[in-house]
Amino acid sequence: MRRVVITGAGTINALGHSVSATMEAMREGRCGIGALEFRDVERLSIQIGGQVRGFEAEGRFNRQQMSLYDRFTQFTLTAAKEAIAQSGIEFHGDLSAKSGVVLGTAGGGVSTWDDNYRSVYEDGKNRVHPFVVPKLMNNAAASHVSMEFNLKGPSFTVSTACASSNHAMAQAFQLVRSGMAPAMVTGGSESMLCFGGVKAWEGLRVMSRDACRPFSANRNGMVQGEGAGVFVFEDYEHARARGAEILCEVVGYAMSSDAADIVMPSKQGAARAIAGALQDAGVAPESVGYINAHGTGTAANDKTECAAVADVFGPHADRLMISSTKSMHGHLIGGTGAVELLACIMAVRDGVIAPTIGYEEPDPECALDVVPNEAREAKVDVALSNAFAFGGLNAVLALKKI
Template sequence: MSQRVVVTGMGVVTSLGTDLDTFWNNLLEGRSGVSLIEAFDTSDYPTKIAAEVKNWDPEAHGVDKKEARRMDRFVQFGMAASLSAVRDAGLVLGENADPERVGVIVGSGIGGLGTWEEQHTILMEKGPRRVSPFFIPMMIANMASGQVSIATGAKGPNTAAVTACATGTHSIGDSYKMIQRGDADVMICGGAEATIRPIAVAGFSNMRAMSTRNDEPEKASRPFDVDRDGFVMGEGAGVLILESLEHAQKRGARIYAEVIGYGMSGDAHHMTEPDPDGAARCMKRAIKDAGIAPEEIGYINAHGTSTPVGDKSETTAIKMTFGDHAHKLAVSSTKSMTGHMLGAAGGVEAVILGLALKNGILPPTINLDQQDPECDLDYIPNVPRKADIQVALSNSFGFGGHNATIILRKYEA
């Protein structure tokens, strides 16, 4: 018989806060984390806005000062969120958890882009001898998982998902399966990203994928709204502690929610354009894995990036998956507040799912002033909603046609 898997700890680094209480309260208040970019001069860029983590100090979040200098920003975020989640879970490796039975999957969609930029500039301006010997281990996308393992002493399964914007959800889903089949008792899992960098903003801008509502940053991310004009980039990390129920009960852990389903699919369609059929197959697989009826799901945290094509495609996919029940579902896109955190999005949104189930409150989709007629579901516009939801689902879809869905249920012993 496969193990039941529960969420016992959570940690976040976001533009809305770097602790759970601040983050959750800002979400429920409908605050936007989007503002004019401060990281670099955006004078020549069509997009000048993002959801930055301001005044970042890794040392204040438990990351060793000396070690932090050898970490890309995305690794610092992943470390901070992981250490916070471990503390939140009351997990002490070597005392209440066997280090060899604790694993890590903290992925990144892009990895150390900032390190790439900085070291390439040094190469071009000062020559190859001046490139840092830490360049490679700082920028590779698996290094958040590696550093978290080193910092915590976790000696179990250690890997890293790299599936663009589906990374965080794949990391959690894969961890769920590892525990379910007995490969680990505990997994530290989620995603981290730090791509508010000149080359990334230029690349996405030239794709015409990002919002150019520079005069109203807080209103720029507006999923499902008729006036949406692209996504707003965010950064940060979201990490969960997953545990077998037996292990969690044995050590008396507090439980946020239970993970009950995971689905994956590939669009086999287009490099960047989503296919609703792929997303629908992904959701259906997660529902089948959970062994529940579609009608049992009460809330969806949508991928909902605020792109004209993406939001319409996800709406279609939800209707393909749920039929008549689609119009009875509560759906929201919290990217309206956090921005799109790329590889970290699924981790942060899984945290939101867990908090929504535990607290009985669903966060809103802000800036939904005039709903697109082709996006005709209940998107919880602008204000949170009290709802005793028993089962909730989170979607993440990435460039390349990578789709991931996880399902959480309110925990009952």
């Protein structure tokens, strides 16, 4: 079993168009959630979100590419370019033949669906662009990353709602750890912030109209975000041989299914995934210093997640730091675990814990150290990243300082 390290990271999200900008915003406890800007937003009950602003696709991609790239693919390619550039890895020859891409997304080309439904049903047109299907398909981003960076090994897309990115990164980790691939490009992306995307989420009645306040007693729901997070997972010896800078080590993962309810979370399912990640990583609960929580800001998720953490960690739960960066960038659905992994990297590499902003009132059912409102400096050797999805599908990753 090979050791797996992260040698490159890239992102674009509501907090920033790069890793450095995002981490700076996390350190400052900055909020990227604001008023949504798109067609017919005034018809929505929910009009806030973690929208990526100042992103001009026309300046990044040519006309032909624009006809093929939905916004979620544009975000993915932008983040992948940053991650691969930081890594310094070049995919050619045998490395190209064996390395691949595993990405997560829940909705894929939601903006493309929305635009073309409008065209047919509202505008009465009888034809759509011939590239609509390859533009909206969930695997579009993975395929374009593969083509752009000459990745010819195992490549696919995972779609497990809000756990998509963590499931994808877990698969990439396993491919490198097993020796099947020397390096993998992995992470996830999402762009559902269009009229149809938000309208669908409104129907669930789990959305906040004003802010995302995870763990706070007065929380009133989740807030959608958009963006991408992409990483280079690499065999440790391969990375060391080429003199790559190593950000941290990926040491374990676990996945579980609640097998209970399509939308309500399960403490037992979440606890199994957390405990399983510790077991796979071979680390004691007392070694974990920080957990990036799923922390959606809904009443059901937050108390269930805190109960699961308390069950797994016992007395050590009181000494753990657990925060939800969704309070800053919103819930990126299938891309959320990827962007949130940056907070775990920041914790183990830089010793900076991203805060849970918007925290106003203690909740006795969330009585853990949620790092309220302000970032904190602390030495962390092991961090966990939680993702618990609709459908009861859970995935937890463990990172270690190197």
